[in-house]
Amino acid sequence: MLHFVNDYSEGACEEILRRLMETNLQPESGYGYDTFTASAKEKIRRACGTPEAGVYFLVGGTQTNKVVIDSLLAPYEGVLCAASGHIALHEAGAIEHSGHKVLPLAHKNGKISAEQVKDYVDAFFADPTYPHMVHPGMVYISHPTEYGTLYTREELAALSEVCRACKLPLYLDGARLGYALASPESDLSLRDIAVLTDAFYIGGTKVGALMGEAVVFPKAEPKGFFTRVKQNGALLAKGRLTGLQFDTLFTDDLYYRLGENGVKTARRLREIFLDKGYKFYIDSPTNQTFVILENAKMQALSEKVRFDYWEKYDETHTVVRFCTSFATRMESVEALAALI
Amino acid sequence: MLHFVNDYSEGACEEILRRLMETNLQPESGYGYDTFTASAKEKIRRACGTPEAGVYFLVGGTQTNKVVIDSLLAPYEGVLCAASGHIALHEAGAIEHSGHKVLPLAHKNGKISAEQVKDYVDAFFADPTYPHMVHPGMVYISHPTEYGTLYTREELAALSEVCRACKLPLYLDGARLGYALASPESDLSLRDIAVLTDAFYIGGTKVGALMGEAVVFPKAEPKGFFTRVKQNGALLAKGRLTGLQFDTLFTDDLYYRLGENGVKTARRLREIFLDKGYKFYIDSPTNQTFVILENAKMQALSEKVRFDYWEKYDETHTVVRFCTSFATRMESVEALAALI
């Protein structure tokens, strides 16, 4: 069986496991006051070019979105996002569970634009009954998006400018950030993101860690954020576990190299599909590939390959997703080529 | 430096790390649908004698308490517990954050009694204004308690009986359950706990895992529990990580053996203190030892040993806590002996 179903099927990159072994019995303080966490925070601050940034390590993506968004919003504010955004669809109402409305905007390949945000905010405050409605309080984007697409530097700068003008914090969900940073089609660096956003997270779970996401507040962190993390049940007693992983990921550019593996194998995958005459549902430059398959082909393939059902395309075709990751070997991609 | 400051200073037991290495690149389904999780659930059900039990793996103690308690209560209900209970004091208001009042009862060495629960409930419903107040909706106990003390079989059976009579689910926080099960002074087995409670968790973080707690609903699980876990940001994408750890802990009695190490080293520690004429603040039969130290002695000792400040005893004495764990070596205990 070949595995392209998602990017969290395997454990961690071997560098992480090796260091876990080496440091296992070294006693460390709890709750993120360990030496690994301190070092990881420093390395991330350096990589972002923000020596004063607040950096926190949480466990998973939904948890991170929930805690960060709740920390950036007043209770009567909601979060603007693409209608396809993870928080709008696949987090079991975690944002609403913390009291906030998700305010979806029509998306284009998973993305929203500065104009959309500006138009929403202008129209909202032009309506004299606005105090009776949920105020737009911040903007959430994902990069790469749920469709594997990327914001350009220009698009993010425009969003950033509108957000500042509207006093809306801009938050970037980087669950797969490693695959964006490593994409040759991206012109956005970590430093750019740190300049242009108010909060973002560097995804570990989908880019080589056992688990863990690094939240960065490049300008200023929300008051009492540590206690908020604890109150949400998101504080690890053995903070060393996330600290050590991010310390490893940000040593010798490992995080970028893991991202590169996902991107390279995905590009080769797309070459193969293209060569064989397949069409893509969306042009996706990172580690996710959305292919339109004939239903019979899909059926046959599913006996030898695990991939993800995405949606019905027409009566005889289906969109399916092939996902590569930090762990995908080029041999597996070539083996897939033989099957399609 | 000798380390007795808590039971989460080290990483994991080596059996867990070894298996993590061995299985690292084996592809598995996400969100707890992996083979390790399935196996771990089966082993825990067997160990509890409850083939139909609901078993879930969460990440940490506060998270587990928050999600379980919210799932067992109606919004207008609160949770009865010892005033010294972890949920009452050290979880940053996580329970209140989910909308529920914590209803503290006076504790005796960290424990509450069946009589206290019955008296509270009787008095509550005898007051004609009770609909204006938070209803008692469940009972929370910790075992071992925050003072390292244990419920006897008789005490737990009495609590269980009262709770059933009052229709209050009984929930046991087993953050350090391994040290209870391994204590020669305990007459309560996992099976007893499964019979006598409605929910409990088997702590991994403090008993040899990198992180992770196994929630068990021996009778019936709350409706929609999986979605509640997700909504609270408590669902791991790589569920294999907790599954594998508990599968390992429940293989060949490892969980009990790890608990035994914590208990044995703590017993030796107490012998040493007793021999040297020290007094204990509380009689604690598990892995925590509360010693009354002269302040000067405490000061001197703190240069060579890390232990936990507990509370002021009198003007010249302080209560400090020495904690052993699955990882404490007997040599460290003997080395401590030389210093006191």
Add this chain to the structure above:
Amino acid sequence: MLHFVNDYSEGACEEILRRLMETNLQPESGYGYDTFTASAKEKIRRACGTPEAGVYFLVGGTQTNKVVIDSLLAPYEGVLCAASGHIALHEAGAIEHSGHKVLPLAHKNGKISAEQVKDYVDAFFADPTYPHMVHPGMVYISHPTEYGTLYTREELAALSEVCRACKLPLYLDGARLGYALASPESDLSLRDIAVLTDAFYIGGTKVGALMGEAVVFPKAEPKGFFTRVKQNGALLAKGRLTGLQFDTLFTDDLYYRLGENGVKTARRLREIFLDKGYKFYIDSPTNQTFVILENAKMQALSEKVRFDYWEKYDETHTVVRFCTSFATRMESVEALAALI
């Protein structure tokens, strides 16, 4: 100035004020245990043909929706409703504030259909990832809708049937119910509504009361509802105030007669507009009338009449709302005729 801006511009019907005066110093128990409340509950139960119904008096519409919806949903469930529903748009996120996602369906003149509900539920549970998403937990409709339109008996029966099949409680927001019951175009009685829904409220604020809404649970009331009301800050100390008002409204068919006044004056209003060649934005058979006005006409009219801006129609026309109420006098309508 003529007043057609909404149906809550005046105080109460004179019968209510008169009884407030007459009974003012009569001592009564608090919190809804007064004699007026007991009598009002009985009269409403009788009017609904449900001698066992739970009846509660709350203060306003948003409050009522919030408390009732939260009481009918589990935390991981959301509420299906028309995208134009009051809870979706104009309640400042009150539903999300209590932790629940609002799940909007495309509306047709403010209404949703049984098919839409069935399709949503079928599609939801057919998706294998549904446990990661907010479960549909109930259905909210308004009757009359926000556009003044009405469900037919057949439409409501179909919704009711689907809801029961899907185990979704059906809740009807009757903020303007009086104007529905009195509309000659409606074939739905209070008894029908009590048979076909699981919860509804009979609006007082917009139909002749100073304030107050009567919540009816025709089959079974949510556990602990009184305490939930209190916990939400929705319990009046002087429950006599809402009790007396509903007792009055349900004496001698007053509630229907007040509704009739709103409907009759609105019908006359529509005749006048039709006669003068105006077009309606929507065909609305209750107390709201949506007229398409030339912008110049609108401007001129606004100097002598207060009405409500609804939305832009095209570059030269605007949709405006004229609202009648229990208090609108036919002379005012005729006076308006002279101006258009």
Add this chain to the structure above:
Amino acid sequence: MLHFVNDYSEGACEEILRRLMETNLQPESGYGYDTFTASAKEKIRRACGTPEAGVYFLVGGTQTNKVVIDSLLAPYEGVLCAASGHIALHEAGAIEHSGHKVLPLAHKNGKISAEQVKDYVDAFFADPTYPHMVHPGMVYISHPTEYGTLYTREELAALSEVCRACKLPLYLDGARLGYALASPESDLSLRDIAVLTDAFYIGGTKVGALMGEAVVFPKAEPKGFFTRVKQNGALLAKGRLTGLQFDTLFTDDLYYRLGENGVKTARRLREIFLDKGYKFYIDSPTNQTFVILENAKMQALSEKVRFDYWEKYDETHTVVRFCTSFATRMESVEALAALI
């Protein structure tokens, strides 16, 4: 039957009812944009000596406490109060329902002191584990307290000073404020309270209104307070109803005169009890009187007088509460004299 059971048994003072009648059909804008509300706000600002104060009219005490406290706290903060405080005991967990822990301090006759607050805050932040606990975020006091007792100017000034030093907003629950202002034993005016607190409410429900409480933020109001009120279901469509009542209460010192009636009748009541040799449970200078009655006497009396059971005193005695109000007539007090 004589009525001394509470201060919300009757309707409203006649001045309010009269004006309701007179203005009933005058069309007014909704949601607090009516002319009565504007006038009432001005009068209250003047009475408080705070021309810039934020003033809002809510419906009831629990609702007001919930919305104001949630608006003044961050999610990880709790509210310090007397253990006997209304929010701690009799609001069905409304504060916890909005996510905040109530942090009770030992009370003395219903009051807490500046020293207690300072000690709590000092001890809290001296504990290095404080980020794991609920931060003290504000102070709640009631004046009069639940025991009818009063803070002196000196006591309130001391509390105010400590609160400012600790950056804790000080909030005063004035459900019965009229009876405090009118007590000859009080040296605190409305202006003093406006100077010394950050938020307070002037109770209408228990001092002559049908319902309604006036929230005052003498210095600065919380951001988005109007929307928070709406989101909590606490916004009246017919805001005229509360506006008119407070406009009336703050015309010609009516609010003080109503308070005076409650205090005068209570003083006479205490004279009578004293004369007959009864003992008081607590020295209460406002409209509540706590008398220790022999059980047999209590039984006999209860056939002719309604009063409130407070608590058991000893095997043969009970503490009961006699409450006067804006509506109590001196003849009723004298009639009671004949019975005791």
